[in-house]
Amino acid sequence: xxxxxxxxxxxxxxxxxxxxxxxxxxxxxxWYDSSATNPHTPPVNYVLDIALQRSVTVRAADVDVxxxxxxxxxxxxxxxxxxxxxxxxxxxGVAPEPFARGLMPAxxxxxxxxxxxxxxxxxxxxxxxxxxxxxxxxxxxxxxxxIWNVVAFMKVLxxxxxxxxxxxxxxxxxxxxxxxxxxxxxxxxRVGDAEAGRKAMQQYLCITCHAIPGVVGANRHVxxxxxxxxxxxxxxxxLPNTPDNMVRWLRDPTAIDPDSAxxxxxxxxxxxxxxAAYLYTxxxxx
Amino acid sequence: xxxxxxxxxxxGWPDPxxxxxxxxxxxxxxxxxxxxxxxxxxxxxxxxxxxxxxxxGDAPPPLAPPAQAGALPGADSxxxxxxxxxYGCVSCHQIPGIRGAGARVGPPLRHLASRAYLGGVLxNTPANLVRWLRDPPAIAPHTAMPDVxxxxxxxxxxxxxxxxxx
Numbered sequence: 001x002x003x004x005x006x007x008x009x010x011x012x013x014x015x016x017x018x019x020x021x022x023x024x025x026x027x028x029x030x031w032y033d034s035s036a037t038n039p040h041t042p043p044v045n046y047v048l049d050i051a052l053q054r055s056v057t058v059r060a061a062d063v064d065v066x067x068x069x070x071x072x073x074x075x076x077x078x079x080x081x082x083x084x085x086x087x088x089x090x091x092x093g094v095a096p097e098p099f100a101r102g103l104m105p106a107x108x109x110x111x112x113x114x115x116x117x118x119x120x121x122x123x124x125x126x127x128x129x130x131x132x133x134x135x136x137x138x139x140x141x142x143x144x145x146x147i148w149n150v151v152a153f154m155k156v157l158x159x160x161x162x163x164x165x166x167x168x169x170x171x172x173x174x175x176x177x178x179x180x181x182x183x184x185x186x187x188x189x190r191v192g193d194a195e196a197g198r199k200a201m202q203q204y205l206c207i208t209c210h211a212i213p214g215v216v217g218a219n220r221h222v223x224x225x226x227x228x229x230x231x232x233x234x235x236x237x238x239l240p241n242t243p244d245n246m247v248r249w250l251r252d253p254t255a256i257d258p259d260s261a262x263x264x265x266x267x268x269x270x271x272x273x274x275x276a277a278y279l280y281t282x283x284x285x286x
Numbered sequence: 287x288x289x290x291x292x293x294x295x296x297x298g299w300p301d302p303x304x305x306x307x308x309x310x311x312x313x314x315x316x317x318x319x320x321x322x323x324x325x326x327x328x329x330x331x332x333x334x335x336x337x338x339x340x341x342x343g344d345a346p347p348p349l350a351p352p353a354q355a356g357a358l359p360g361a362d363s364x365x366x367x368x369x370x371x372x373y374g375c376v377s378c379h380q381i382p383g384i385r386g387a388g389a390r391v392g393p394p395l396r397h398l399a400s401r402a403y404l405g406g407v408l409x410n411t412p413a414n415l416v417r418w419l420r421d422p423p424a425i426a427p428h429t430a431m432p433d434v435x436x437x438x439x440x441x442x443x444x445x446x447x448x449x450x451x452x
Contacts, residue, residue: 065346111402118346151349158350158402159409211397222402224393228380232390236406238428259407259426 036104037199039216049217052130060124068119068152075172077153080146082173085110088134090205093162093254095263101203103134105217109208112220114154123151162259189270192243192277200271201278209262213282223262230283236260246276352400355450357412358442366447369440378431382451392431398451405429415445 026032039045068074081091088100088107100107113122126147129137138147160168201207201215209222232241238257239245248255250272253262267275355363367383370376376386380394404410404418405426417424419441422431436444 109402114348114350115352115402116348119349120346122349155349159411161407161409209402221397221400223406224401225397228390228394232393234392234430237392237422237426237430257406257426257428261403261406 036102037203039104039202042216045216052133056121056124056130059128060118060121063120063123065119065123066148068148068155070152073149073152074156075153076146077149077151078156078168078172080142080150081153082169084138084142085150090263091157092160092165092261093263094165095265096205098266100134101205101265104202105133106202106205106208107134109205109220109222110154111158112208112222114158119151119155122154123147126150162261189273192273192275194274194277194281197271197274197276197278200267200275204265204267204271204275206275213284214278226279227282228284230280236262243276243280246279247272250275352452353410353412353415353449355399355446357449358416358446361442361446363443363446363450366440366443366445369436369444370447373434373436373440373444375444381448383447395448395451399449400452405431412445412449415448416441419444 040048086094087097088103089110090096090100090107092111095101096107117125125135126142127137127139127144129135142150198215201212201218206212207215207218207220209220210218211221211225211227212218213227229241235241235245235249236253236257239249247269251267251269252264253260254264370381370384375381376384376389378389378391380386380388380390380396382396398410401410404414405422407426408414408418416438420436420438421433422429423433
């Protein structure tokens with residue numbers, strides 16, 4: 001072995017050991033925040049998103065998709081959707097349950113999933129779930145055929161208005177369950193805090209439907225993008241954009257527009273103020 | 287924040303759906319998305335890594351894909367673009383490709399073709415878009431967007447242009 005090779009080997013080895021030690025130190029020091037109220041850092045979020053998508057794409061490549069257009073399939077799927085999916089994912093005009101709103105990552109709006117993911121991959125995720133996302137695997141609880149029924153219903157889902165969804169609900173599964181009453185915090189209300197509002201955007205799942213500058217993972221287009229919302233004259237096309245109206249809208253959109261696909265998410269007065277404060281920082285309308 | 291920057295991401299990083307599309311090339315998916323982003327080192331690395339990983343088979347389409355431009359037979363997006371200018375849509379909306387004062391009375395129409403709902407209430411299909419353009423108050427009685435008296439043909443042309451905004 002020549003001397004330069006020895007030097008290079010020692011240098012490389014020492015660098016690897018130092019790098020590994022630094023990484024372990026970082027992990028062990030507790031530097032990374034594992035709470036669900038603080039989102040991943042953007043690079044971590046980015047890598048995890050790609051890892052999940054590639055993992056599913058590669059594994060679902062050989063899945064055979066059965067015919068999904070039989071209306072009875074969609075109806076059977078809807079019953080399962082209503083029993084097992086809507087609690088976390090919501091539906092047109094239906095908010096996810098409170099327990100689902102604190103999940104990190106936020107449960108996807110399935111309208112968006114249906115519009116962007118192929119049938120085979122949706123089936124795969126329902127059957128096998130996804131690690132560290134809260135998405136459970138249904139393989140041991142629901143037959144394969146029933147999973148495909150759910151996929152068949154998801155194919156219909158993006159075509160349903162709020163009224164259509166309610167009609168499915170009353171036709172195929174009886175009346176809808178009452179939502180729990182919103183909890184009013186006893187603490188004194190303060191002026192809206194934009195930074196608190198940014199976190200609340202995650203917790204109320206705003207990010208599953210809206211592109212919101214400065215909020216990690218908020219890049220979907222179910223509703224309109226919120227960049228420049230501070231300068232927009234109307235909220236939802238119907239309310240003059242004042243801070244009071246913004247808070248009203250965030251707290252109960254369906255009270256203002258019963259047809260709105262944006263659901264009532266039981267937003268507290270304080271959280272609505274905080275979110276409005278954040279939204280009013282988005283004044284770059286370009 | 288520059289317009290090409292997605293929430294929280296540094297400019298130059300392709301967003302995951304773009305990277306996903308690049309991993310398995312799909313015709314007509316996210317056209318121009320890559321071109322709008324500065325080609326940073328991160329993007330270059332991510333793309334080459336994904337391309338190296340990508341399989342060769344045909345990518346399956348989305349379960350319920352967003353409407354494609356060209357979904358309205360006979361409609362002409364170039365004519366639609368002229369009609370948008372003539373009807374003064376930009377006095378309320380920002381519309382990519384249309385010169386205007388950057389008004390923000392209603393929402394910006396960037397990504398309209400990707401949007402799941404119109405006016406927050408109507409499923410975004412080509413037929414519904416034409417209906418909405420022709421008479422918004424008939425669908426959402428409280429909407430600030432007026433019926434500007436579009437003919438069916440003009441509404442179809444305008445819809446064809448809007449459906450190019452992915």
